Amino acid sequence: MSEPVRAPLRVAMIGYGFMGAAHSQAWRTAPRVFDLPRDIEMSVIVGRNEDAVASAAAKWGWAEAATDWREVVARDDLDVIDIVTPGHSHDEIAIAALEAGKHVLCEKPLANTVEDADRMAAAARGSDGVAMLGFTYRRVPALTRARDLIAEGRIGTVQQVRSAYRQDWLVDPEAPLSWRLKKDEAGAGSLGDIGGHAVDLVQFLTGQQLTTVSGVIETIVKQRPVETERVGIAGKGGDEYGDVTVDDVAIFTGRLSGGALAAFEATRFATGRKNELTVEISGSAGAIAFNLESMNELQVYDRTAPDGEQGFTRVIVTEPGHPYLEGWWPTGHMLGYEHAFSHQVKDFVDAIADGSAPTPTFDDGAQVQRVLAAVEESSAADARWTAV
Numbered sequence: 001m002s003e004p005v006r007a008p009l010r011v012a013m014i015g016y017g018f019m020g021a022a023h024s025q026a027w028r029t030a031p032r033v034f035d036l037p038r039d040i041e042m043s044v045i046v047g048r049n050e051d052a053v054a055s056a057a058a059k060w061g062w063a064e065a066a067t068d069w070r071e072v073v074a075r076d077d078l079d080v081i082d083i084v085t086p087g088h089s090h091d092e093i094a095i096a097a098l099e100a101g102k103h104v105l106c107e108k109p110l111a112n113t114v115e116d117a118d119r120m121a122a123a124a125r126g127s128d129g130v131a132m133l134g135f136t137y138r139r140v141p142a143l144t145r146a147r148d149l150i151a152e153g154r155i156g157t158v159q160q161v162r163s164a165y166r167q168d169w170l171v172d173p174e175a176p177l178s179w180r181l182k183k184d185e186a187g188a189g190s191l192g193d194i195g196g197h198a199v200d201l202v203q204f205l206t207g208q209q210l211t212t213v214s215g216v217i218e219t220i221v222k223q224r225p226v227e228t229e230r231v232g233i234a235g236k237g238g239d240e241y242g243d244v245t246v247d248d249v250a251i252f253t254g255r256l257s258g259g260a261l262a263a264f265e266a267t268r269f270a271t272g273r274k275n276e277l278t279v280e281i282s283g284s285a286g287a288i289a290f291n292l293e294s295m296n297e298l299q300v301y302d303r304t305a306p307d308g309e310q311g312f313t314r315v316i317v318t319e320p321g322h323p324y325l326e327g328w329w330p331t332g333h334m335l336g337y338e339h340a341f342s343h344q345v346k347d348f349v350d351a352i353a354d355g356s357a358p359t360p361t362f363d364d365g366a367q368v369q370r371v372l373a374a375v376e377e378s379s380a381a382d383a384r385w386t387a388v
């Protein structure tokens with residue numbers, strides 16, 4: 001499909017929850033901050049509830065609202081389909097969009113099962129459209145910078161890795177049974193929703209893949225009030241109770257292709273931890289450490305520093321030369337959660353314009369699903385070491 005270079009990219013977004021809000025602000029903001037090679041038209045937002053999707057369109061700046069994603073995907077006046085629905089619908093929407101010649105940005109997880117993820121990856125490989133997965137934390141400047149330092153050999157050989165994604169919004173046993181706690185919609189619980197981020201991040205930072213895992217997953221609160229109203233991530237519950245069908249906590253170890261051991265934790269039961277994603281990569285010549293709750297900072301340790309001067313250095317990753325910083329504020333004026341979504345749009349649009357394949361690819365997403373499935377398999381077999 002050949003397109004005039006400056007023709008605007010006409011975007012349709014399917015879904016309008018938490019990720020719909022995040023992606024909408026990115027489509028609005030990226031063209032105003034970066035010099036994108038294509039203009040952006042926020043053409044259509046799609047959701048099943050007509051009134052709710054109309055009000056989301058008005059609030060977030062979409063020109064039209066629609067209720068049937070199939071009709072939207074088939075339209076020939078759209079170029080991009082951005083998928084922000086729960087994981088169980090990703091495969092059907094993404095494959096239809098790719099077959100219709102659209103470019104596809106898909107929020108993580110790629111899919112709820114390895115089989116669906118593999119079918120999506122095959123569709124992406126066979127399509128002229130650009131396909132990219134939204135593991136957005138890769139585009140937090142401190143983490144992009146960490147990846148570059150590790151790739152340049154600054155911490156030497158990776159010898160050990162640890163990463164934890166900890167939240168606490170399910171500590172309350174009366175927190176309702178939202179879609180994120182139902183296997184048929186979410187696929188997995190903490191493991192899939194936030195453990196997937198930790199796995200992707202470790203693989204992205206080290207440039208290595210997990211080859212084998214051993215772990216345990218557990219559901220702490222087994223029944224919860226059925227959700228009566230969806231509000232933010234946690235929702236509101238009624239008098240009726242239903243079964244939680246996903247894990248609350250996942251604790252696992254893995255071996256990276258380079259040989260290093262990695263330890264992971266994913267939980268929504270870390271009382272007091274709101275959205276703490278930590279990663280620490282220990283190498284033969286140094287180390288890097290990061291915590292999302294201080295997301296502009298990268299801790300860097302250099303073993304070659306003179307004796308008496310060694311220690312983790314706190315680098316504020318807001319210098320003009322740091323990744324993605326060219327479009328933002330003067331040094332030290334801090335970025336937040338939403339900025340990485342704008343960086344994701346920037347990289348996606350750049351790739352569409354220059355015909356390159358942006359990462360993470362759908363193949364990357366399928367590989368992460370394989371890791372998560374191996375953790376579930378290991379847990380069911382008393383934490384036996386399980387090949388990915």
Ligand code: SOE
Nearest residue numbers: 019108136193194197233275
């Ligand atoms: C989206 O990237 C996401 O993974 C959500 O699905 C999680 O629930 C959130 O807490 C982290 O971000």
